[in-house]
Amino acid sequence: MAIDTPLDADFAGRVLPYDRTAAGFYGTRIAAARRGGVSIGQAVDQFAAIALARGASVATRTRRPFTASA
DSSP: OTTHHHHHHHHTTTOOOOOHHHHHHIIIIIHHHHHTTOOOOHHHHHHHHHHHHHTOOOOOSOOHHHHHTO
16 A cells, blocks of 8 residues: 555554454453453454553553553
C-alpha cells in the first residue's frame, strides 16, 4: 500500500507486536480477569496483554482492561 512506507518510517521502533510473550499474558492474566467477571473486547484485551508483557505504561481513559488484568 502507498501508506505503508510513510507509516513504517514514522513508527519504526515504536510499534509493539502481538507476539508469543503477549499471547502468554493474554492467555493467563486476561483469562483470570474474565473469570473474575471482567470481560472486555478481544482487541482491547490484546492491547493490554502487549503492554503487560513489556511492562509498558499506557495512556488511556479506559483503565478497566489494564487494571483488571494486573
